Amino acid sequence: DGGITQSPKYLFRKEGQNVTLSCEQNLNHDAMYWYRQDPGQGLRLIYYSQIVNDFQKGDIAEGYSVSREKKESFPLTVTSAQKNPTAFYLCASSNQGSGNTIYFGEGSWLTVV
Amino acid sequence: GENVEQHPSTLSVQEGDSAVIKCTYSDSASNYFPWYKQELGKRPQLIIDIRSNVGEKKDQRIAVTLNKTAKHFSLHITETQPEDSAVYFCAASKGSGAGSYQLTFGKGTKLSVIP
Numbered sequence: 001d002g003g004i005t006q007s008p009k010y011l012f013r014k015e016g017q018n019v020t021l022s023c024e025q026n027l028n029h030d031a032m033y034w035y036r037q038d039p040g041q042g043l044r045l046i047y048y049s050q051i052v053n054d055f056q057k058g059d060i061a062e063g064y065s066v067s068r069e070k071k072e073s074f075p076l077t078v079t080s081a082q083k084n085p086t087a088f089y090l091c092a093s094s095n096q097g098s099g100n101t102i103y104f105g106e107g108s109w110l111t112v113v
Numbered sequence: 114g115e116n117v118e119q120h121p122s123t124l125s126v127q128e129g130d131s132a133v134i135k136c137t138y139s140d141s142a143s144n145y146f147p148w149y150k151q152e153l154g155k156r157p158q159l160i161i162d163i164r165s166n167v168g169e170k171k172d173q174r175i176a177v178t179l180n181k182t183a184k185h186f187s188l189h190i191t192e193t194q195p196e197d198s199a200v201y202f203c204a205a206s207k208g209s210g211a212g213s214y215q216l217t218f219g220k221g222t223k224l225s226v227i228p
Contacts, residue, residue, distance in 0.1 A: 033216075040122075040220070040221075041220055041221075042117075042119075042202055042218035042219050042220040042221055043157070043202065043218040044218075045215060045216070045217075048215070058215065059114070059215075090156065090157070101147070101159055101162070102147070102159070102216060103159075104156040104157050104158070105156060106155070106156050107155075107156055
């Protein structure tokens with residue numbers, strides 16, 4: 001678990017701004033994921049990446065973008081097109097598909113002000 | 114796509130009693146079912162998982178059962194302790210092949226263990 005680092009832990013965004021959440025892992029995992037968590041809700045998949053330079057949309061990709069230029073890094077940009085971005089964002093990684101254990105980072109709280 | 118329903122949404126038990134949380138899933142191709150525990154403001158942590166080739170798995174006070182025919186699986190916690198208080202999430206995925214990267218979560222169960 002300690003091998004996934006998210007930053008910042010708390011972030012405030014003004015309306016109309018793009019913000020980028022950082023996620024770095026040193027577990028040598030091929031797959032990385034971004035989930036969004038709202039109060040009283042489960043975790044919803046935003047984007048995932050199986051290998052470097054490849055990523056796929058999850059269930060709620062609209063208003064978000066990602067890149068996977070390095071194996072250990074999978075940053076998430078919350079764009080101004082995301083109308084309700086206030087949430088807890090969790091980055092995760094796994095060795096090979098969801099059939100192997102997914103490990104989560106500590107999360108980033110994003111609030112729109 | 115996969116849909117996971119989790120019940121109950123909240124559960125209160127006396128310390129020492131057992132707690133049971135149930136989940137159903139919709140995709141018969143799903144074959145990997147993990148359970149996560151999340152304490153307030155912290156990351157979810159895997160506590161137990163089960164694959165479709167077994168019907169039950171135990172780890173000390175925690176057990177998970179799987180009924181593939183009925184497409185449901187359950188988490189059982191025995192001899193509950195106050196530190197078991199948290200939100201528990203079930204999840205499902207295909208485990209391999211197309212769609213295996215999409216782990217679908219239930220909405221969570223808030224367990225409160227009363228001393």
